[in-house]
Amino acid sequence: MVARSGTGARHRLGGLISIIAIAAFSACFAAPAVAATGGAPTPSGSAPPPPSRSGAPDPAPTAGALRLISAKTWPRKSFYYGVRSPRLRYEIDSDMPTNDLRVDVVDAAGVVVKSFFRNDIAPAAPDSVRWDGIGGGGKPAPNGRYSFRIVPQPGGRVARKAFQRSVRALRRSARRAASSAAKQQLSLSFQLYDYAFPILGPHNYGQGGARFGAGRSGHSHQGQDLMAKCGTPLVAARGGRVRYSGYQGAAGNYVVIDGKGTGYDTAYMHLLQPSPLKAGMAVRTGQPIGVVGSTGSSTACHLHFELWTAPGWYEGGSPIDPLGLLKRWDRYS
Numbered sequence: 001m002v003a004r005s006g007t008g009a010r011h012r013l014g015g016l017i018s019i020i021a022i023a024a025f026s027a028c029f030a031a032p033a034v035a036a037t038g039g040a041p042t043p044s045g046s047a048p049p050p051p052s053r054s055g056a057p058d059p060a061p062t063a064g065a066l067r068l069i070s071a072k073t074w075p076r077k078s079f080y081y082g083v084r085s086p087r088l089r090y091e092i093d094s095d096m097p098t099n100d101l102r103v104d105v106v107d108a109a110g111v112v113v114k115s116f117f118r119n120d121i122a123p124a125a126p127d128s129v130r131w132d133g134i135g136g137g138g139k140p141a142p143n144g145r146y147s148f149r150i151v152p153q154p155g156g157r158v159a160r161k162a163f164q165r166s167v168r169a170l171r172r173s174a175r176r177a178a179s180s181a182a183k184q185q186l187s188l189s190f191q192l193y194d195y196a197f198p199i200l201g202p203h204n205y206g207q208g209g210a211r212f213g214a215g216r217s218g219h220s221h222q223g224q225d226l227m228a229k230c231g232t233p234l235v236a237a238r239g240g241r242v243r244y245s246g247y248q249g250a251a252g253n254y255v256v257i258d259g260k261g262t263g264y265d266t267a268y269m270h271l272l273q274p275s276p277l278k279a280g281m282a283v284r285t286g287q288p289i290g291v292v293g294s295t296g297s298s299t300a301c302h303l304h305f306e307l308w309t310a311p312g313w314y315e316g317g318s319p320i321d322p323l324g325l326l327k328r329w330d331r332y333s
Contacts, residue, residue, distance in 0.1 A: 049130065050130075050132075051085065051130050051131055051132035051134075052116055052128075052129045052130045052131070053116075054114075054115065054116055054117065055117035055118065055119065056117055057100075057102075057117050057153055058100040058117070058119045058120075058153060061100035061119075061152075061153035061154040062096065062098070062100055062154055063094065063096065063099040063100055063101065063153065063154050064095040064096030064099060065094065065095050066092055066093070066094050066099060066152055066163045067092065067093040067094070067163075068090065068091075068092055068093075068150065068163070068167050069090075069091040069092060069093050069124065070090060070091050071088065071089070071090035071091075071148070071188055072088070072089050073087065073088050073147075073148055073188050073189065073190050074086075074087060074190075076189075076190050076191060077190070077191050077193070077332075078133070078190050078191065078192050078193070079192070079193050079194075079195075079196050079285040079286050080132070080133035080134075080140050080141065080192060080194045080195075080238075080239075080261070080285055081132050081133055081134070081140075081238075081239040081240075081260050081261070081284055081285050082132075082133070082196065082239060082284050082285035082286045082287075083235075083284045083285065083286040083287050084196075084285075084286050085130055085131060085132050085133065085284075086105075086130070086131050086146070086148075086190045086192065087128060087129065087130045087131075088103065088128060088129045088130075088148040088188070089126055089127070090126070090127060090128075090150060091124055091125070091126050091127070092121060092123060092124075092150075093123050093124065094123045096123075097122060097123070098119075098120040098121065098122055099120070099121045099122075099123075099152065100117075100118070100119045100120065100121070100152065100153040100154060101117075101118045101121050101127075101150060101151065101152055101153060102115055102116070102117055102118070102150075102151050102152070102153050103115070103116040103118055103129050103148055103149070103150050104116075104148070104149040104151065105131055105135075105141075105146055105147075105148060105149075106146065106147055106148075106149050107141075107144055107145070108144055108145045108146070112149075113135040113136060113141050113146070114131060114134070114135055114136075114141075116129050116131075117153065119153075129148065133192055133194075134261075139261065140194060140260075140261040140262075141192060142194075143192060143193050143194055144191070144192060145189060145190075145191055145192075146189065146190060146191075146192055147188045147189040147190070148188045149188070150163075150167070151163060151164075191332075193332055193333070195237050195238050195285065195325070195329045196236070196237055196238075196285050196286045196329060196333050197237070197326065197329040197330045197333035198226075198234050198235055198236070198237045198266075198268065198303065198305060199226055199228050199232055199233075199234060199292065199303060200232065200233040200234070200235060201228055201229065201232035201233065202228065202229070202232075203226050203227060203228040203232070204226075204227050205224070205225075205226060205227070205323065205326075205327075206225050206226075206227050206302075209221075209225075210224065210225035210226075210227070210302075211224065211321075211323065212224050212320075212321035212322065212323060222306055222319040223267070223269075223304050223305050223306035223307075223319065223322065224304075224305050224306075224321070224322050224323050224326060225302045225303070225304055225305075226302060226303045226305060226326070227300075227301070227302050228292045228301060228302065228303060229292065229301055230272055230291070230292055230293050230294060230301035231272060231292065231293075232291060232292040233288060233291055233292075234268060234271070234288070234289050234290050234291055234292060234303060235285075235286045235287060235288055235289060236257055236266070236283050236284065236285055236286065236287050236289050237266050237285070237305075237329065238257065238259035238260065238262060238264070238266055238285055239257075239259070239260050239282075239284040239285040239286075239287065240257050240258045240259045240260035240261075240262075240282075240283060241257070241260070241280065241281070241282055241283070242255060242256070242257055242258075242277045242278060242279050242280060242281045242282075242283055243256040243257065243258050243265060243279065243312065243313060244256040244279055244313070245274070245275050245277050245278050245279055246274070247274065247295070247296075248296065249296060249297070250296050250297040251269040251270065251297075251304070252269060252270045252271065252293065252294070252295025252296025252297070252298060253269075253270070253271035253272070253273060253274050253275065253290065253293065253296070254267065254268060254269040254270070254271065254275075254296075255267070255268050255271070255277055255289055255290065256268075256313045257277075257283055257289075258312060263309060263310030263311075263317075264307055264308060264309060264310070265306075265307070265308040265312045265313040265315075265317065266305070266306070266307055266308075267304075267305070267306035267307075267308065267313055268289060268290070268303060268304075268305060269296065269303070269304040269305075269306070270292075270293050270294055270295050270296055270298045270302060270303065270304055271289075271290040271291065271292070271293045271295065272290065272291045272292060272293025272294070272295065273290060273291065273293065274290075275289050275290040276288070276289075276290070277289055305322060306319055306322070307319065307320055307321075307322035307325065308320070
């Protein structure tokens with residue numbers, strides 16, 4: 001493997017990375033860009049705080065006559081195990097000093113995929129929940145539209161229906177409000193996606209020579225080249241754990257990530273500078289990993305992106321064509 005030896009896999013890797021001719025690059029970039037920006041805006045720096053703990057139900061739950069004062073979910077476009085993970089901030093009113101609540105994540109069909117038990121919540125005291133996209137059985141929740149739902153732990157159906165009436169009343173009030181700020185006061189739904197497009201900026205997919213399987217001297221191309229200006233930010237398409245991060249003569253500066261909850265590894269090559277990520281580090285979907293460059297065996301700015309099956313990159317897995325997935329991620333990111 002690249003990270004373990006100066007020979008062997010390093011030499012094999014050298015024969016597999018694309019060498020993009022300047023003329024070919026010019027032709028590629030003259031083609032219409034598939035997306036104007038791509039990716040999803042993310043903050044720079046380290047990964048965000050961990051998700052909220054699920055907690056446990058109060059053994060003797062209590063709650064007063066509840067009324068929802070405000071609730072807001074952001075960002076509206078979120079990613080599994082991501083920097084942009086869905087968060088809820090809410091406030092309640094009650095005739096009791098403390099209240100035991102449950103915050104559910106429900107899918108478009110109303111099925112609960114995750115619950116957070118929030119005990120001893122005081123009236124008018126802001127509370128918040130962060131979800132990382134992991135659903136039942138510890139498995140990633142599928143792409144789709146989800147909502148947070150706040151309910152009291154005790155009281156049965158009557159108490160819950162009374163609380164939900166206050167939620168509906170607040171929704172009606174928000175719809176009648178003239179200002180966008182007031183309308184955002186009750187915003188509980190969001191869209192969850194499994195992968196993020198890795199380039200945050202103008203890009204295109206090049207022509208035939210950029211494709212997976214394109215002919216090379218003595219081998220075939222094992223990834224997809226994505227054309228973008230040097231310095232364009234790059235993010236992890238899928239969070240997980242860094243397998244390798246370093247420099248290799250053909251790949252240039254590169255990083256390989258073992259995707260959390262998948263059998264796939266993603267590899268990013270020709271980065272302008274060494275990635276801030278190091279082997280063994282946890283990384284979130286959408287977390288910055290570096291910027292587009294032209295290091296190694298490359299003559300123009302681009303990202304060489306690879307997708308490998310289990311058990312992983314140069315661990316016995318095989319490269320597969322990522323183009324269809326990249327275009328799907330690009331459409332919604």
